[in-house]
Amino acid sequence: MAIGRSTQSSSQTPDQGAARRPSRARGIPEATVARLPLYLRALTALSERSVPTVSSEELAAAAGVNSAKLRKDFSYLGSYGTRGVGYDVEYLVYQISRELGLTQDWPVVIVGIGNLGHALANYGGFASRGFRVAALLDADPTVVGSSAAGLPVRHMDELEAIVESQQVSIGVITTPPGAAQQVCDRLVEAGVTSILNFAPTVLTVPDGVDVRKVDLSIELQILAFHEQRKAGEEPTPGDSVLDRAPGPVRAAAAKLRRAAGGSAKAERTERGDRAEAAKGGKTAPKGTDGDLSAVMPA
Secondary structure, three states: OOOOOOOOOOOOOOOOOOOOOEOOOOOOEHHHHHHHHHHHHHHHHHHHOOOOEEOHHHHHHHHOOOHHHHHHHHHOOOOOOEOOOEEEHHHHHHHHHHHOOOOOOEEEEEEOOOHHHHHHHOOOHHHHOOEEEEEEEEOOOOOOOOEEOOEEEEEHHHHHHHHHHHOOOEEEEOOOHHHHHHHHHHHHHHOOOEEEEOOOOOOOOOOOOEEEEOOHHHHHHHHHHHHHHHHOOOOOOOOOOHHHOOHHHHHHHHHHHHHHHHHHHHHHHHHHHHHHHHHOOOOOOEOOOOOEOOOOOO
């Protein structure tokens, strides 16, 4: 989708050193901030089951992290739990929700209303987690005027007015990769300071703007790597990489081996002929061009 009125922002790679950078809020490391939503999800499930307390080991297992790391993360929140009792579930839900800023309403705009944009607009988890989809935007005239999740799709020309009137600070980009940077520039210029990028491209943003990237194809490729490793067998003695290569690769390799084998056989025959000729005092056979005959692989 083509987006007009783009601006050039200063370049910055947002995620370099993220694990080592302390959060602006109370010095919480970014790595800890990244795990807080995992804890909140596990705690919310416990709360829905009316579980009053949980041990660090139980909560760590539910969140998929190490219990020592969990206790360290919670120490940044000022929550140490009670020995022999564990952590109060409801209080931890409140603490983490407050730290993540989920105790207030966050209006969000989604730009690019294709299949993924429609799916995100219809996702019910936004509202239950403190996020409100304020507007859906697109530049395609065939899409503008349609609706998704009960909201009309509005034209990109309205972006700046929507961001100002709705006090939007979070933008979601679900455009094709060629339009993502232009959309990002427009969002930043309008005053958006946090961007969730689903487009398969790297965005450059100025200082003070945070970008989180969700690349579904990369995640699938990583899963494919693990599936291949799980399905593959350990090489046996004499096994080669070519033996486990796709069919066309194996066929091409076999052809090369046959050609090389034929060349070696011809060379051995020629050496034998020369030896016999030398014994009988004869001249070795020549090729048609007067040189000693040679066999090249086909």
